[in-house]
Amino acid sequence: MLYVKELYKSYETGKNKYEVLKxxxxxxxxxxxxxxxGPSGSGKTTLLNCISCYIPFDKGNIRLGGMELxxxxxxxxxxxxxxxxxxxxxxxxxxxxxxxxxxILVPRIVQEEVGQEAExxxxxxxxxxxxxxxxNKYPAEISGGEKQRAAVARSLINNPLIIxxxxxxGNLDSKSSRAVIETFIHAKQKMNATIFMVTHDxxxxxxxxxxxxxxxxxxxxxLEKQEERSVFQDRLLDAIKEMxx
Amino acid sequence: xxxxxxxxxxxxxxxxADRKQSRLYLFCNxxxxxxxxAYSALMLSPTVQKVFPKGGDSAKQMYMIFVMTxxxxxxxxxxxxxxxxxxxxGQLGVLMALGASRRRLxxxxxxxxxxxxxxxxxxxxxxxxxxxxxIWQSFRLFLVDSSDMVxxxxxxxxxxxxxxxxxxxxxxxxxAWRYLKKTNIMEVIxxxxxxxxxxxxxxxxxxxxVLVLLAGAVMGYQAPSAWHVWFSAYPPAxxxxxxxxxxxxxYMVMLHTVVxxxxxxxxxxxxxxxxxxxxxxxxxxxxNNMLVITxxxxxxxxxxxxxxxxxxxxxxxxxxxxxxxxxxxxxDQKVPDREEVEALGREYGLSFKDWKACxxxxxxxxxxxxxxxxxxxxxxxxxxxxxxxxxxxxxxxxRELTGQEVDVEPGTYFNxxxxxxxxxxxxxxxxxxxxxxxxxxxxxxxxxxxxFDLLVDVDRDCCVLDNEDYALxxxxxxxxxxxxxxRFNVDGEDSYPFANAFYHRFVSSFDASCERPSYYDRVxxxxxxxxxxxxxxxxxxxxxxxxxxxxxxxxxxxxxxQPDFRILNQNDYARNMGVMFMMFLFIFLVCMIxxxxxxxxxxxxxxxxxxxxxxxxxKLGASPAFLDxxxxxxCGSVFKVPxxxxxxxxxxxxxxxxxxxxxxxxxxxxxxxxxxxxxTVAIGGVIYAVYRSAVKVIxxxxxxxxxxx
Numbered sequence: 002m003l004y005v006k007e008l009y010k011s012y013e014t015g016k017n018k019y020e021v022l023k024x025x026x027x028x029x030x031x032x033x034x035x036x037x038x039g040p041s042g043s044g045k046t047t048l049l050n051c052i053s054c055y056i057p058f059d060k061g062n063i064r065l066g067g068m069e070l071x072x073x074x075x076x077x078x079x080x081x082x083x084x085x086x087x088x089x090x091x092x093x094x095x096x097x098x099x100x101x102x103x104x105i106l107v108p109r110i111v112q113e114e115v116g117q118e119a120e121x122x123x124x125x126x127x128x129x130x131x132x133x134x135x136x137n138k139y140p141a142e143i144s145g146g147e148k149q150r151a152a153v154a155r156s157l158i159n160n161p162l163i164i165x166x167x168x169x170x171g172n173l174d175s176k177s178s179r180a181v182i183e184t185f186i187h188a189k190q191k192m193n194a195t196i197f198m199v200t201h202d203x204x205x206x207x208x209x210x211x212x213x214x215x216x217x218x219x220x221x222x223x224l225e226k227q228e229e230r231s232v233f234q235d236r237l238l239d240a241i242k243e244m245x246x
Numbered sequence: 247x248x249x250x251x252x253x254x255x256x257x258x259x260x261x262x263a264d265r266k267q268s269r270l271y272l273f274c275n276x277x278x279x280x281x282x283x284a285y286s287a288l289m290l291s292p293t294v295q296k297v298f299p300k301g302g303d304s305a306k307q308m309y310m311i312f313v314m315t316x317x318x319x320x321x322x323x324x325x326x327x328x329x330x331x332x333x334x335x336g337q338l339g340v341l342m343a344l345g346a347s348r349r350r351l352x353x354x355x356x357x358x359x360x361x362x363x364x365x366x367x368x369x370x371x372x373x374x375x376x377x378x379x380x381i382w383q384s385f386r387l388f389l390v391d392s393s394d395m396v397x398x399x400x401x402x403x404x405x406x407x408x409x410x411x412x413x414x415x416x417x418x419x420x421x422a423w424r425y426l427k428k429t430n431i432m433e434v435i436x437x438x439x440x441x442x443x444x445x446x447x448x449x450x451x452x453x454x455x456v457l458v459l460l461a462g463a464v465m466g467y468q469a470p471s472a473w474h475v476w477f478s479a480y481p482p483a484x485x486x487x488x489x490x491x492x493x494x495x496x497y498m499v500m501l502h503t504v505v506x507x508x509x510x511x512x513x514x515x516x517x518x519x520x521x522x523x524x525x526x527x528x529x530x531x532x533x534n535n536m537l538v539i540t541x542x543x544x545x546x547x548x549x550x551x552x553x554x555x556x557x558x559x560x561x562x563x564x565x566x567x568x569x570x571x572x573x574x575x576x577x578d579q580k581v582p583d584r585e586e587v588e589a590l591g592r593e594y595g596l597s598f599k600d601w602k603a604c605x606x607x608x609x610x611x612x613x614x615x616x617x618x619x620x621x622x623x624x625x626x627x628x629x630x631x632x633x634x635x636x637x638x639x640x641x642x643x644x645r646e647l648t649g650q651e652v653d654v655e656p657g658t659y660f661n662x663x664x665x666x667x668x669x670x671x672x673x674x675x676x677x678x679x680x681x682x683x684x685x686x687x688x689x690x691x692x693x694x695x696x697x698f699d700l701l702v703d704v705d706r707d708c709c710v711l712d713n714e715d716y717a718l719x720x721x722x723x724x725x726x727x728x729x730x731x732x733r734f735n736v737d738g739e740d741s742y743p744f745a746n747a748f749y750h751r752f753v754s755s756f757d758a759s760c761e762r763p764s765y766y767d768r769v770x771x772x773x774x775x776x777x778x779x780x781x782x783x784x785x786x787x788x789x790x791x792x793x794x795x796x797x798x799x800x801x802x803x804x805x806x807x808q809p810d811f812r813i814l815n816q817n818d819y820a821r822n823m824g825v826m827f828m829m830f831l832f833i834f835l836v837c838m839i840x841x842x843x844x845x846x847x848x849x850x851x852x853x854x855x856x857x858x859x860x861x862x863x864x865k866l867g868a869s870p871a872f873l874d875x876x877x878x879x880x881c882g883s884v885f886k887v888p889x890x891x892x893x894x895x896x897x898x899x900x901x902x903x904x905x906x907x908x909x910x911x912x913x914x915x916x917x918x919x920x921x922x923x924x925x926t927v928a929i930g931g932v933i934y935a936v937y938r939s940a941v942k943v944i945x946x947x948x949x950x951x952x953x954x955x
Contacts, residue, residue, distance in 0.1 A: 055343060055431040076347050083345020094340045094435065098263025103250060111346045115251040155344075 039215035087156025146177025274326030283374025339435030455498025462491030543892025546837030573809030870952035
C-alpha cells in the first residue's frame, strides 16, 4: 500500500548541507499500524512530511496506493493529500474559527462535497471517538485530548488510504494519550485503516503492529509485535537503549 | 444544521473569526494612509507652498521629514502585514495540508487582502483630509489665525496617497503570492511560531554605534562646507549620503539595546534575562521598529525645535531694538511726513520723541562674487564691479540716525553688521562704488564694521562713507536712487492700533515701482541687461508680492521697504509666521502620533507573541511583581531608547547648528535651547504616559494583576 524506496532528503543551512534521510526503504501494507521511533534529529518527522507531500524530497520513490508521488504536479499532490492521506498533527492544527463538526468536515469542504452523507459520516466518527458532545463547540472550548480525537476524526472523513500522525500524543497527558491511541486502534479495527505514526513514546508505540527505529537518517531496525503489549514495550525499550549506546 | 458546504463559506467564517487580526491590520493601514494623506495634503497645499520658499531650507526640511515619515509608514505597514500573514499562515498551511491546492486558496486569499488593504487605504486617504482640516482649524481657533492660514488643497496631493495606496495593496498581494508559492507546507504552518532572532554582536556594538552615529551626523553636516572649500563647487544633491553612517550607527545602538541592554549586569547577570531573551527572539522586527520610532521621534523634534529657535531670536531682537519705529523709503514716494504721522498718532493718543530723518543713497558696489561655470555646479571667485546694490549713508547721517560716533577716512567704507556679527554675506572686498545714474566711480576699501541691527539687511550691504566721498558719489542721482531713513520713539506706551493703521497707510503710499521683494537687485539687473543677459529677477523664478496682501507672510517677510515697527512685529509675529509654525507643529504631531502608534503596536505584538512564555512563567511560580517587571522591561526598551536617542540627537543637532552659525552660542540661542529642553521634557512626559497606558493594556491582556506601590 505504501512503498518507500531509496528516499533521500537533505536541508541546506547557509553553506552547510545536512543529509537527513539517507536511503530509506520500507513497505506498509493495508490495515497495518506502524510506528516510527528514533532519537531527535534521526529524520522521523522529515520522513513523515515527505510521505505526506508537505515537503519535497531529493531522491527516491514514494508509492501510495499504486501512485508514484515523485513527479506529480501541485494540483495532483493536493488531491493526494485530500483524498488519500489523513494527517494528525502533534498540536492538532484545528482551525480556531470553525466548530468541531466543521473542522472534521474541512477535507470535504475543500472538495466542495459536503452533503448529508458527509455530515452523517462526521457524526458517526464523532460517536466512534466519543466527541459527539463537543461537535458544536470551538477548539478553544475543549481539552487537548478532545482536540486530538477531533483531529483523528478529521483525518478519516475522506476514508484515506493512510493516516499519518506526527507525535499525536506528544502534547497530551497519559489518559488523553491512551484515548487517542484507542481511536487509532478503533479506526484500524472498524475501518481497516492504515496508520503510520511518528512517536517518542514507547507506550504509544507498543500498541502498533510494527515499529521502525530510525537512526541518523537510516533504518536501524524494525520490530514486529508478536507478544503481549507490555512485553513488546520492554523489547522496544531494550532496542532503543541498544540503539543509543 | 446549516453546515457550510463550500470553500467560500468556510473562508468567510474564518475571516469573521479573525476579526481581531484584521482590525489590527486595518487600523495600521488606515493610520499610515491617513498620516501620509494628511501630510501630503498640507505640504502640497497652496497655503503652505506660498509660504515656504521654493528650494529654501524650511521647505527642504519639510520634505525631508516627509520622506522620513513615508519610510516610517512603509516599514509600519510592512510590519502590520507581516503580523497579519503570520497569523494567517497557520490557517493557510492547515488548509494546504488537508488538500486545498494553491489554486483553490488563491482567490479567497487575494480577495481578502485586496479588500482589507484597499478599504483601509482608501478610508485612510479620505480621512487624511478631515484630519488635517480638524487640526488646522484647531490651530486657527486656539493658537493663531491670519488671512494666510485659510486652508486650500491642491488635489494633486492625492497622487502621493495614491502611490502609497498602490504600494500597500500591491505589497499585500505580493506577500499573499509569496505565501502561496511556498513549496514547503510545514514552513507555512509553522510560520506563526518562527522566531526572528537577530544576529548578535558583542557588547562593543552599542558604544561603537554611538560613535558611528555621531561621526555620520558630523560628516553629513560638514560635508557641504567641505565640498565648497575643497572643490569650489556647490555640493551635489547626493551629498546627503555623508549622513549614511547615522543609520548603521542607529542600528547598532538599537541592536545593543535589544540584545544586551545598557545597564551593567555584572552584579546580577540573571536580572531581566527572560525579558531580554524574549526580545532577542523577535529581535529583527523589534530592532527595525525601534529604528523607525527613533527616526519619527527625531523628525518630530526637528520640526518642533524649529519653532522656538526661530521665534525666540526674533522676539528678543524686536524687544532689544533701540527705536519703536524705524523705516526707510525711496525718495520719489509720497510717504506720510512727520506732520501726518504725528496727526495720526494724536488720533490714538500718542505723542512722539527722538524723531530723526536722514537721507541715504543706493549705489552699485563692487566685490568678490561666485561665478558659476557652465555646468551650473562648480564656480570660481571673481571680482565684479557693480556686483549689487548697497545702501550708503554719510558719516554724519549715520551719527544722527544711530547716535554712534564714527570717523570714516576718505577712500574707505565701513560695512554694517549686527551686534552678534551673525549677518552673512557682508562685503569686505569692494574696491569702488558706482553712481548708477552718472556711472561715476568712487575708489574705496574696506575699513571695518559698524554695529546697528536695524540697518542690517540680509539682501544688501549697508555702508557708511566719509562725508565728502558721499557728496561726491551721490551727485546727480535721481530720486529713485535716493531715500530716507526715519526713526522715532513713542513718548509713553505704544499703541498696536496706531502701528497697524500707520503700517497700512505707509504701504499704500508706495507706487508700483516699489512693489518688489528685497532680493530684487536693481544694480545686478542693469549689469546683466547690459551684458545682454536676462536678470533672474525678471523671470518667473522671482517671488511676486503684492500691496493687496500687505498682511501676508510673504509681503511682511520679503517687501523691500518693510518697516520695523516694534509693537507691530511683536504682536503680529505669530500671525506672520503662522503657516510656517503651524506646518511644523503639524509635522511634529504627525511624527509623534505615528511613533506612538508604532510603539504601541510593537508592545501589543510582544504580548501576543510571548503569551505562552508568560503562561509558563506563571506556572513556574513567577510572582505578579516579577511578570510586571518583565512586561515593563520589554515595553520600556521599545519606548524609552528610541525616544531618548531621537530627542537627544535632535537637541545636539540644533545645538550644533546654532554653534556652527558663528562659532558660538549667543543669548537668544541659549534661550531657544532652554525652550527646546522644556519641550523635550514635555515630549518625554507624553511618551511616558503612552508607555504607562501600553503597559497597563498589555498586563490586562496577559492577565497580570499587579499594582506597583
